[in-house]
Amino acid sequence: MKYLSLFLILISSLICSSISNAQTTVKGTINDTEGNTIAFSNVLVKKDSLSSIISYTYSDAEGKYNISIKKSGEYTLVFSSLGYASQNKIVIINEDTDEINVDIVLKGESTSLDEVIVLAERPIRVQNDTITFKSKYFTDGTEQTVEDLLRRIPGLQINSEGTIKVGNQEIEKLMVDGDDLFERGYKILSKNMPAYPIEEVEVLKNYSNNRLLKGVEESNKVALNLKLDEKSKRIWFGNIEAGHGNDGFYELKTNLMNFGKKNKYYFLTNFNSIGYDATGDINQLIRPMRYNEPASIGDNQQVRDLISLAPPQLNFKRRRTNFNNAELVSLNAIFNTTEKLKIKTLGFFNADETDFFQTNIQNVTLNDVNFTNTEDFQLKNRKLIGFGKLDFVYDFSKTEMLESTTKYNSGNFDDDSNLLFNGISTRQDLSHTNTLFDQKLSYSNKFKDKKVFLLTGRFIDEMTPQTHRLNQFFYEDLFPDQSADNVRQLSNNKMQYIGVNAHLLDRKANDDLFEVQVGNELRRDRLQTSLELLEDDVVSNRPDGYQNQTSYTVNDLYLKSKYRYSINDFAIIGEANVHQLFNKLELENSSDNESPFFVNPRLSLDWKINDKNRIRSSYSHTTTNAKILDVYSEFVLTGFRPFTRGTGEFNQLDASSVTFNYELGNWSSRFFANTFLIYSKNHDFFSTNTFIDQNFTQSSKILIQDREFISINSKLDYYFKFISSNLKLDLSYSQSEFKNIVNDSELRQVESTTIGYGLELRSGFTGWFNYHLGTKWTSNEIQTTIQNSFTDNVSFLDLSFILNERFYIQVESERYEFGNINLDNVYYFADLEAQYKLKKDKWTLGLSGKNLFNTRQFRNFNISDIGSTTTTYRLLPKYVLLKVLYRF
Amino acid sequence: MNKLLVLLLITLSNTYTQENIQNHTIVEYTLDLNLDIPISKNSQLTFTSAQSIYKEGKGDIKSIPDNTQVRDLSGTNPTFYFVNLKDRTLRMKTQLDGERIIVKENLPAIEWNIKPDSKREIMGFDCIEAEALFRGRLYTAWFSPDIPVPFGPWKLQGLPGLILEAYDKMDEVHFYATRLKYEQGSFKELNIPNENDDHNEITLKGYIELRQKDVEKQFAKLLAKLPRDSRVSNIKTSKYKGLELEYPWEN
Structure with missing residues (x-):
């Protein structure tokens, strides 16, 4: 009995000891030799x-x-101390052991490290209004152009056309070491200049284009400044890239640059047939548009082409449909001749031949008219553009300067289309030129520490003569009893503008800003058009109602005042613009005068709640005066079907709008959200009264009351640390209302609603692999008497593999899906880019393959207020280009 | 008699030099403070295996917002922080209202949470990431086990390696090392206080209370000096905001 209980106690204690105390203590002493x-x-x-x-x-x-140590297993203990060599010891822990003794002897080691001096390098540095990014922390070596580099900088958004925005604000200019060559035409630099010489990218917030206005004007503008590394300064450097592929696809790019302190030169050429548009948006270079920019009178004055034959804007990469053969040569230089005088010259020559192919099936379903039109359309655009700009900036003193800008543009365009319209072969030919001369003189004086006076004068002379020929005659119903078999439409639109503006900015001691402007702008437009009906080559008729001799003169004498009242981080801005207009409209048989007077008020607020929250809101009421293309009175053939005319009388349009913007976080926060809302109501607006026939349409501009538009857009950014990836969410909703008259109907109301939602996930791994994927849905609904809707989806997946320092591969794939088409509505595209560096950065071999799935055509579905259109576009076929790049 | 004297001298000099020949390391840090006004401070950490001295330089005000006047009350002498591993204390030597004081506290036991699989290179050293909540701020510190000392800038210590960079979650505090040097030879004991030196030694709690009273006293002096026709529209003394936002005795 005694032995049994003893035995039980023994067993239970054994069991207890094995269950409890599941941790082992490792102890010992550390000694030196x-x-x-x-x-x-x-x-x-x-x-x-x-x-x-x-x-x-x-x-x-x-x-x-x-x-x-709690868990059993094999562990390595590392013993280290300053001045001694560290030692590793392996210990095995099992449940039975309570204690392990490990004594260690460390050998002395004289630290032979030399002094380590590293200048504190921070990848991102924030100082007042400047954020500096050290590019090497953001790039992975696959960037070719400056545009590729800027896509990697957080906070910068670059869209598919290359427009660079910081948050929601487009940049004013892209400078190199403090000097700007192209202003708003910066894409010519970002798309061509190589990325490797750039050491830092500076984002300059609250930027002023005029240095005397810094700290005086209220500016939300942003600019970028690229800083070059030391070895790329003051030397001639550049690169040459040549590529050749199947079916005659080729590419030749050269860049030659020298950025010194005194003079900067940038020469570039681009010859290609792979659909790449090297000029970006050429219009931004020739006619930059600046809003709310002091001394920018005349920016909004230009001549619009009345007739145009151009490929439509599509919602995917233009280079896929751009069958081109482009040549671009551009020479640009900045000379800082003396400390006071800076001369900038910019010139480029661009020749391009682009082809565009499309087939169109248009269904028109109105109450009384029902028809289907088929078009097989081959368009060839040839253009030859020469542009030169000369800038002088003279600094009289630190507070006084004079700026002169002279621009000359000459463009020659030839647009030919071969058209199969409902089975009838038609040839359309539009040849036009554009000649522009623009001179601006601007004087700025900072007469007190926070007060600036600007005086600006500007003269613009522009004209666009056009000749439009059609070798068929489709308009028997309009011109009965006419024996004609072809048509010629001539048009000459000329404009002369002269403006003077005096602007005073006064920044008060309490940070309020008072601005007042007085100016006079005179613009004279002359529009002469003539429709000729021809039999072979003989003009048989110049029908009445189709000839224009319009002269429209507008003289705007105005006073603009603005006051910004700020209390700490809250500001209210009140604006009142007073205009006295003198208008004169001379038509073929009449002449009319009017002197309207109106006031445009505007109230806005800007509240910076704290560093991470900002609200901006505004309300404004504007009255705008009709333009030349709104007032001409006789029909013009502006395409091969549409005849359009204006109202033939004076008009002023009234509109009110409310905007609201909320920004949460900023570029450095993990979470960033930007929400924008705009509601606008046009009390009057121009709409059309259109007569639709199968072979032609006649559209007259009419004045309609009341139209509303609302748009809400929200962009969110969130960085997930555990997957090192950034998530972007893009939500948008817009609804607009439109009214028009078709075929003598009652005033039809057209309501259009668009909803978009998209998300993107981009990784920021530091290894050899990175991904970027996203998807976006767009839902469109148009409601008149019937309802039409469809949903499109675009998804993409980009993968990048940097296998080693010399070799990388990038794959980009896209998937398009269009709603509301029964067949063939899913399209896949894949592009591949691979590069191998030979002799250390001097020579590089490249392989470029586009449209690897060889998607030959692309069908799009569009709904409008009168029916629907199915369009099929021809795409550039698959091509593979072998490239060689030499850098010097 | 002479031999004895010489022996005595030799042993005396031996013990003296033995105390002073130690390998020590000097690390220079920069502290970027982004509180109400951005300030940058350059400091120096000197250490051996058993103790460290952190000498904090004067603050350089990086930019002053408009309509603000700044009066610097930090005095002309730098502030020192001493960590002594033997008696596990942290002493701060500074000045308040012209008087030199020594603030003594127990070496704070910071509960560091080492992030596994984190890796980064700073100044050529492989560093590992660790996180901890210390006196009201959530710090991320990068330390290098290749320099096996538990020291770091200011009061940040207790990791199995030297802290080369540390920043808090709100982006208001950022310490980073800019230079590292190994020196052999005499370790200049820059006035390290020891237990005997306890004149003017106060606790941390006592120091915080004294400092708040000093700020109020300075402000009162300023108000008193205003001319006769000036009107004071708004007085606001905010709570002193520094590196430490909370203290262990507060709840």
Whole structure:
């Protein structure tokens, strides 16, 4: 009995001891080779020598340490102390052991490290209004052009056309080492200049184009400044890239640059047939549009082409449909001749021949008219543009300067289309030229510390003569009893503008800003058009109602005042613009005068709640005067079907609008959201009264009351640390209302609603692999008497593999899906780009493959207020280009 | 008699030099403070295996917002922080209202959470990331086990390696090392106080209370000096905002 209980106690104690105390203590003493104990020595516990630290401790003043390890297994202990070589020891922990003793002897080691001096380098530095990014922390070596580099800088958004925005604000200019060559035409630099010489990218907020206005004007503008690395300054450097592929696809690009302190030169050429548009938006170079920019009178004055034959804007990469053969040569220089005088010259020559192919099936379903038109359309646009700009900036003193800008543009365009219209072969030919001369003189004086006076004068002379020929005659119903077999439409639109503006800016001591402007702008438009009906080559008729001799003169004498009242981070801005107009309209048989007077008020607020929250809101009421293309009175053939005319009388349009913008976070926060809302109501607006026939349409401009538009857009950014990826969410909703008259109907109301939602996920791994994927849905609904709707989806997946320092591969794939078409509505595209560096950055071999799935055509579905259109576009076929790049 | 004297001298000099020949390391740090006014401070950490001295330089005000006047009350002498691993204390030597004081506290036991699989290179050293909540701020610190000392800038310590960079979650505090140097030879004991030196030694709690009273006293002096026809529209003394936002005795 006694032995049984004893036995039971023994067993239970054995069981107890094996269940409890599942941790083992490792202890010991650390000594040096002379037997002295080493105090405060590191003891690390790791799974193996390369893995991360599980736990750690230090030896005490007597060199003794102890540490507990819970789980059984094999561990590596690392013992290290300053002045001694570290040592590893493997221990095996099992459940039975309570205590393990590990004593260690460390050998002394004289640290032979030399002094390490590293200048504190921060990848992002924020200082007042400037954020500086050190490019090497953001790039991975695959960037070719400056545009590729800027896509990697956080906070910068670059869309598919290359427009660079910081947040929601487009940049004013892209400077190189403080000097700007192209202003709003910066795409010519971002799309061509190589990325490798750039060391830093500076984002300049609250930027002023005129240096005297810095700190005086209220500016939300942003500009970018690229800083070059030392070895790329003051030397001639550049690159040549040549590529050749199947079916005659080729590409030749050269860049030659020298950015010194005194003079900067940038020469570039681009010859290609792969659909790449090297000029970006050429119009931004020739006619930059600046809003709310002091001394920018005349920016909004230009001549619009009445007749145009151009490919439509599509919602995917233009280079896929751009069958081109382009040549661009551009020479640009900045001379800082003396400390006071700066001369800038810009010139480019662009020749391009682009082909565009499309087939169209248009269904028109109105109450009384129902028909289907088929078009097989081949368009060839040839253009030859020469542009030159000369800028002088003279600094009289630190506070006084004079600026002169002279521009000359000459463009020659030839647009030919071969058209199969409902089975009838038609040839359309539009040849036109554009000649522009523009001279601006601007004087600025900062007469007190925070007060600036600007005086600007500008003269513009522009004309666009056009000749439009059609070798068929479709308009028997309009001109009965006419024996004609072809048509010629001539048009000459000329404009002369002269404006003077005086502007005073006064920044008060309490940070309020008072601005007042007085000016006079005179614009004279002359529009002469003539429709000729021909039989062979003989003019048989110049029908009445189709000839225009319009002269429209507008003289605007105005006073603009603005006051910005700010209390801490809250500001209210009140604006009142007073206009006295003198209008004169001379038509073929009449002449009319009027002198309207109106006031345009505007109230806005700007509230910076804190560093991460900002609200901006505004309300405005504007009255605008009709333009030349709104007032001409006789029909013009503006395409091969549409005849259009204006109202033939004076008009002023009234509109009110409310905007609201909320910004949460900023570029450096993990979470960033930007919400924008705009509601606008046009009290009057121009609409059309259109007569639709199968072979032609006749559209007259009419004045209609009341139209509303609302748009809400929200962009969110969130960075997930655990997957090192950034998530972007893009939501938008817009609804607009439109009214028009078709075929003598009642005033039809057209309501159009668009909803868009998209998300994107982009990784920021530092290894050899990175991804970027996204998807976007767009839902469109148009409602008149019937309802038409469809949903499109675009998804993309980009993968980049940087296998080693020399070799990388990038794959871009897209998937398009169009709703509301029964067949063939899903399209896949894949592009591949691979590069291998040969001799250390001097020579590089490249392989470029586009449209690898060889998607030959693309069908799009569009709904309008009168029916629907199915359009099929021809795409550039698959091509593979072998490229060689030489850098010097 | 002579031999004895020489022996005495030799042993005396031996013990003297033994105390002073130690390998020590000097690390220079920059602190970027982004509180109400952005300030940058250059400091120096000197350490051996058992103790460290952190000498904090004067602050350089990077930019002054408009309509603000700044009066610097930090005094002309730098502030020192001493960490002694033997008695586990942290002493701060500074000045308040012209008087030199020593603030003594127990070496704070910071509960660092080491992030496994984190890796980064700073100044050529492989660093590992760790995170901890210390006195009201959530710090991220990058330390290098290749320099096996538990020291770091200011009061940040306790990791199995030297802290080369540390910043808080609100982007208001950022310490980063800019230079590292190993020196051999005499370790200039820049006035390290020891237990005997306890004149003017106060606790941390006592120091915080004294400092708040000093700020109020300076402000009162300013108000008192205003001319007769000036009107004070708004007085607001905000709570002193510094590196430490909360203290262990507060709840």
